[in-house]
Amino acid sequence: xxxxxxxxxxxxxxxxxxxxxxxxxxxxxxxxxxxxxxxxxxxxxxxxxxxxxxxxxxxxxxxxxxxxxxxxxxxxxxxxxxxxxxxxxxxxxxxxxxxxxxxxxxxxxxxxxxxxxxxxxxxxxxxxxxxxxxxxxxxxxxxxxxxxxxxxxxxxxxxxxxxxxxxxxxxxxxxxxxxxxxxxxxxxxxxxxxxxxxxxxxxxxxxxxxxxxxxxxxxxxxxxxxxxxxxxxxxxxxxxxxxxxxxxxxxxxxxxxxxxxxxxxxxxxxxxxxxxxxxxxxxxxxxxxxxxxxxxxxxxxxxxxxxxxxxxxxxxxxxxxxxxxxxxxxxxxxxxxxxxxxxxxxxxxxxxxxxxxxxxxxxxxxxxxxxxxxxxxxxxxxxxxxxxxxxxxxxxxxxxxxxxxxxxxxxxxxxxxxxxxxxxxxxxxxxxxxxxxxxxxxxxxxxxx
Ligand SMILES: *Cc1c(COP(=O)(O)O)cnc(C)c1O
Numbered sequence: 001x002x003x004x005x006x007x008x009x010x011x012x013x014x015x016x017x018x019x020x021x022x023x024x025x026x027x028x029x030x031x032x033x034x035x036x037x038x039x040x041x042x043x044x045x046x047x048x049x050x051x052x053x054x055x056x057x058x059x060x061x062x063x064x065x066x067x068x069x070x071x072x073x074x075x076x077x078x079x080x081x082x083x084x085x086x087x088x089x090x091x092x093x094x095x096x097x098x099x100x101x102x103x104x105x106x107x108x109x110x111x112x113x114x115x116x117x118x119x120x121x122x123x124x125x126x127x128x129x130x131x132x133x134x135x136x137x138x139x140x141x142x143x144x145x146x147x148x149x150x151x152x153x154x155x156x157x158x159x160x161x162x163x164x165x166x167x168x169x170x171x172x173x174x175x176x177x178x179x180x181x182x183x184x185x186x187x188x189x190x191x192x193x194x195x196x197x198x199x200x201x202x203x204x205x206x207x208x209x210x211x212x213x214x215x216x217x218x219x220x221x222x223x224x225x226x227x228x229x230x231x232x233x234x235x236x237x238x239x240x241x242x243x244x245x246x247x248x249x250x251x252x253x254x255x256x257x258x259x260x261x262x263x264x265x266x267x268x269x270x271x272x273x274x275x276x277x278x279x280x281x282x283x284x285x286x287x288x289x290x291x292x293x294x295x296x297x298x299x300x301x302x303x304x305x306x307x308x309x310x311x312x313x314x315x316x317x318x319x320x321x322x323x324x325x326x327x328x329x330x331x332x333x334x335x336x337x338x339x340x341x342x343x344x345x346x347x348x349x350x351x352x353x354x355x356x357x358x359x360x361x362x363x364x365x366x367x368x369x370x371x372x373x374x375x376x377x378x379x380x381x382x383x384x385x386x387x388x389x390x391x392x393x394x395x396x397x398x399x400x401x402x403x404x405x406x407x408x409x410x411x412x413x414x415x416x417x418x419x420x421x422x423x424x425x426x427x428x429x430x431x432x433x434x435x436x437x438x439x440x441x442x443x444x445x446x447x448x449x
Contacts (some may be wrong), residue, residue: 001240010278011287015056017095019059019063020095024088024338028072028074029072030078030412030415031411032067035073038160040069043065044061050442054085070146074086074168076437076440077306077414077440077441078416079415079430080415080416080428080433081229081417081430082257082283082286082287083430083432083433084286084291085287085289085433086289086290086341087430089340089344089348089349090290093344094291094424095339098336102336102337102348103334104335105326105334106326106327107319107438108319110337113337114326115344116339117326117337117339120343120346121298122135125298127262128259128275128277128280130298130300132234133324134298134299134300136302136305137297137335138338139330139335140181140293140294140338140344141256141283141292141294142177142256143179143182144295145281145296145330146177146179146183146252146254146281147182147186147187147331148297148309148329149297150170150189150221151187152279152308154221155304155308156308157218157219157220157221165217165218166217167189167217167218168187168188168218168220169189169190169192169218169219169220170192170220170223171192171193171194171207171210171221172193173193173196173201173202173235174193174195174196175202175231177225177228177229178200179254179256180254189218193210194210199231201225201234202239203235204236204239207239208243218435219247219249221252221278222244222250222252224240224251224257226255226271226280226282227256227257227258227261227386227388231375231385231390232384232386232387232430233385234270234385237253237272237273237274238273240273241277242329245276250279252277252279252280253277253280253281254280255274255280256295257286257386258282258287258385258386259281259282260432261287261362262274262282263354264358265359266359267362269387277300278299278304281298282295283296284296287358287361287387288342288354288358290342290345294339294341296339296342299329305328306328309327309330310327352356352373357434360434361387362387363437364436365386365387365429365431366384366430367382368389368429368442369389371438371441372391375446377449378392378445379392381426387430388428388429388431390421391426391427392417393427398403398425401427404447404448405427406446413444413447414440414441416429416444419439429441
């Protein structure tokens with residue numbers, strides 16, 4: 001390619017980097033958010049043209065139209081769904097990782113990056129009490145992580161029984177994340193439901209009862225929750241691990257949101273039993289202060305996954321199979337080193353600081369629970385296991401609650417979206433940001449009076 005194939009203005013690169021710098025170090029904008037497509041079409045105009053509109057015009061479109069039409073996921077008062085709170089170090093380093101243009105699917109192309117990613121994965125595995133022989137890969141998100149873990153479990157189950165099953169089944173409660181059902185659908189498997197207890201947990205006893213009445217044919221895995229998305233409830237992992245151990249069943253723990261709390265001493269005991277799981281996931285883009293998109297997928301015995309996912313072809317013949325090839329551990333081949341922003345932030349700040357940051361959000365959830373309890377106009381649905389808080393506003397209709405939520409979102413005051421608990425509409429906060437202030441949340445509670 002001739003040198004001037006892509007005429008590049010270094011000053012444009014500077015402007016892109018300078019905008020990034022200001023964005024990383026500047027405040028979030030709670031008023032940013034989705035706009036209707038016709039409005040965006042009008043404001044953006046035609047950007048894809050034979051001649052190009054030029055870098056400056058494209059950058060202006062990005063800064064003035066595109067970004068303001070996206071939600072500030074890291075805003076301290078974004079408390080809906082599971083928000084994000086990436087460190088400045090992680091955000092900045094995400095840019096550096098992109099600039100380095102690393103192919104991190106195979107060792108021969110990405111060795112240095114893969115080795116560093118593996119150090120971050122090893123830290124997560126050690127938090128779960130797993131042996132140093134455990135390993136895995138960073139994939140795009142919890143959905144991909146759950147699918148990859150469960151499909152590896154099915155492959156392993158098929159190897160164990162020596163033939164395919166008439167129908168495959170994944171064991172889960174109704175509180176399991178929607179992506180577990182999607183994974184089952186993709187795998188053409190069914191869900192074998194276990195009734196959750198009053199707090200939305202799977203217990204070992206409930207699991208044992210369901211399995212007693214079942215012929216056990218085609219069971220792929222038990223998909224347990226290490227912190228449900230709706231209520232932050234952690235399943236009885238120790239009881240479930242007992243049952244899985246007795247029956248030789250693969251135990252997968254979906255900790256996309258909650259397993260970040262493995263690093264918090266106050267929450268760690270709640271995860272007892274995870275040390276016996278066969279796979280687990282955690283999304284660092286949720287509660288471990290990394291940017292999108294990043295899910296850590298870990299296997300106790302990585303070779304089981306590799307035997308499912310390793311791709312072979314004539315053009316892949318000279319990949320070094322003795323080295324660690326991340327493409328072997330999920331449904332992918334090409335991949336960016338998306339674990340490196342987490343690695344950089346961990347290396348920069350240290351794991352103690354991570355533990356403190358997660359503890360800060362856990363303490364905030366407990367304090368807000370106290371504040372809810374203190375207010376006669378509010379009612380706590382249950383004590384929080386983690387940093388999700390469910391509460392109700394007795395006396396308000398569903399429409400009133402929705403109107404309150406919509407008005408606050410529109411005005412950039414707080415993002416708090418109602419959910420349902422046992423069929424009833426309730427309010428929900430999810431805290432992942434150590435910068436969220438108690439007094440600001442208390443003001444939100446008072447606005448419900
Ligand atoms: C968010 C979440 C997922 C899905 O993760 P994505 O990264 O959004 O794909 C899966 N399980 C749980 C428990 C979650 O909270």
